Structure formats: structure tokens, C-alpha cells
Amino acid sequence: MTSLAPMIGLADVRTAADRIRGAVAETPCLHSRTLSSLTGAEVWLKFENHQFTASFKERGALNKLLQLSDDERKRGVIAMSAGNHAQGVAYHAGRLGIPATIVMPTITPYVKVRHVRAFGARVVIEGDTLVEAATKARALAEAEGLVFVHPYDDPAIMAGQGTLALEMLAQAPTLQDLIVPVGGGGLIAGMAVAARALKPDLRIFGVESELYTAMYQEMHGLPVHVGGVSIAEGISVRDIGRAPIEVARKLVEDVLIAREADIERAIVALVEIEKTVTEGAGAAGLAALLAHPERFKGRHVGIVLSGGNIDTRLLASVLMRGLVRDGRLARIIVMSDDAPGRLAKAAGVIGAAGVNIVEVAHQRLFTLASAKATEIEFVVEARDRAHLEDLLLALAAAGLPAKIEEPD
Known part of the structure; x- marks a missing residue:
């Protein structure tokens, strides 16, 4: 392989876990009796929506920031994100005294924009997509001498996200499958490297929303066509990272597709059954399990609830639409x-x-x-x-x- 993928191994993930320990929450991984009964699988939920910024993105962001040189810290960092990576970078950069600029596309929910600003970062709203936001971020990085913190195609980011798998397998050692939301691929790549090194027979499934299936298309040799407005804006990513896709081709079993209606149902189910709030991307793993129960029947399945940053008006609408469907x-x-x-x-x-x-x-x-x-x-x-x-x-x-x- 010619990408960054060979640079990431179990040792990198373990080092990242030591590096971020105490500054990032070790979130619960709990067995759900009700969801197990509904799906025919033994279901464990990893509550990354319990992180301070309500997303797993803190893990990779902090691991990256802690490896900056003194000069890089003084110059500051810049990131492009639809919300959760932005919050992770902004929060930990502010905590470490590192100036941060975040470029966010116009589709970003206001709650995420508000939180990023509250953490002290400079926010620039630019472009209708992450690609357009990334172009602006690269230009600002070049013009102002800032360190670009990529949301997924970076070995430090991937290693940080992989710490989630270490926790899950320690908390629920009987797990046989992991279901992981896929945006740019950093989370599933980091988790796959760690989990498969510890448990080679473990199956790892990605989940994409039906409107943004770039990893599925790439892994199946199809031309990549994505686009549209999705409730799962956190995984509405056009381009998969080069390092993550190389890891996925080697270590990921398959990528499942979650329909918009399935994701809405999963958000409602998590509120009603588990009394926990997730955003669309955070509920995608459960959506996939509910849509494809036959693939997991009788198996021990871990689902990553990757984030909980959903606009309250949107959440209210999803809950009411759920009442209509039922x-x-x-x-x-x-x-x-x-x-x-x-x-x-x-x-x-x-x-x-x-x-x-x-x-x-x-x-x-x-x-x-x-x-x-x-x-x-x-x-x-x-x-x-x-x-x-x-x-x-x-x-x-x-x-x-x-x-x-x-x-x-």
C-alpha cells in the first residue's frame, strides 16, 4: 500500500489512549436488553454522545493537538468540519491555549456553530459542502501559517479514534461484530486496526446514509455518486480519506446502507428505549441493525453511538414524525x-x-x-x-x- 495506512498500528492506538487518558471520557458500553430482544442479537451500545462535546471526535482531535510542536501551537490550527470535529478541535485547542479557526459549511446545524464559538474558536462559514469548506480552510492555512487538522485522513486522527475500539473490547469482551458510522472513514479505520489486531475474527461493518455511500461504492468498484440533504449530516461526506479506504479494504467486512427513514426510526428508538439523544450519524449504526437483523442474529454486536449533537427543532420534528409512522x-x-x-x-x-x-x-x-x-x-x-x-x-x-x- 502507498497510503498512510501502514503508519497506523495497534501500538499507535495504545499510545494515543495513554496520551488522551484523563482528558477524554471513557464512555459507557452497555448491554441493551430491549434492543437485543427486538433484533435477535445481543446488543451493546457505546455512548460516545456522553463525551463533553457529545461526539467521539474529541479523541482524534486531542491526539493530534498533543503532538504539535511548540512553534505549531503558537501559530495555531485550522480545521474544516460540519460540526463534531470542529467542536473537538475547538474545545481541546482552547483548553490547551492553542488558537483555533474552524471553517464550517452552510449546512452545519446552528447548535454546532454555537458550541464551536463558545469554545473560543474563530468560525468561518464557507461553502455548501465539506469540499468547499476544505478549500477555504486550506487557503487560510497557507495564508496565515496555520496547521491544518484534517477530520479523518490523518494517522494521528485515526489512531485517536481507534481508542474507542480498545475501550469497547475491554468493556464487552464477548463482542463479535462492530457497527460503525462512516463519514470520511477515520473512525472505522482506527477502530478496525485496533479491534482486528486484538481479535482477528471480529467482523467490522461500516454504515453510510443512502445519500452518501462513497465508501460502499469504492469498496464495490463503483463510480462515486453522492449528494442530497440528509438527516445524518455528520456522515454526509463526498470523499473518503485515502488512508481510511485502504484500511477498510483490508479489514472491514462490508458497508451497510441506512435509509433516511431508518435513521429517523433509530433516533426515536434510542430516545424511547435507551433515554438517550443521538444525532442522525450517531443513530446510523442502530438503523443498520434494525434494517438488517438477519445478518447479526444470535451474535454479540457493538454499536457506536458516535454523537448527540442534533438541533432541538429537528429532534422534535423527528419524534413527532415517529408518532405519525407508528x-x-x-x-x-x-x-x-x-x-x-x-x-x-x-x-x-x-x-x-x-x-x-x-x-x-x-x-x-x-x-x-x-x-x-x-x-x-x-x-x-x-x-x-x-x-x-x-x-x-x-x-x-x-x-x-x-x-x-x-x-x-
């Missing part, structure tokens, strides 16, 4: 003649069925029904979809035919 929140359309008392009658039937009314509105103008008829729109909360079907039967029996308006 039939616990629905919009029903009741058809009726436009006569006094029909709204009260419909509301009475809904209440008698044990269904809660959240919102209600009359629709007389934008409808194909007769001018003497009306549509009454109810947003209702039910136990599940079967409960909604019972409600439709009750409304029909009362002379108020209704339908559920399904989301697109």
Missing part, C-alpha cells in the same frame, strides 16, 4: 353534511373511543365535496394504528365516514 398521531378527515352539531357529534365519538383530539379545523372551500357538505380535519392521538382503525369504524357507525390522511 399511528400514535394522525390526521383524520371526517365527511359530514354542513349542519349544526356535527362537529360536537364527531368529537363525542372520538372521545368515547378513547382518542385524544390535538387539533381541529373545518374545511369548506378547498374540497371536492358538495357545497352543502364539510370536511372536518382532526389531528388525534391514539395508542397505535389498530386504535385508529377502531375509531374509523366507530365514526362510520355514527354516520360520519372518515379516512386517515397518510403522509407522503
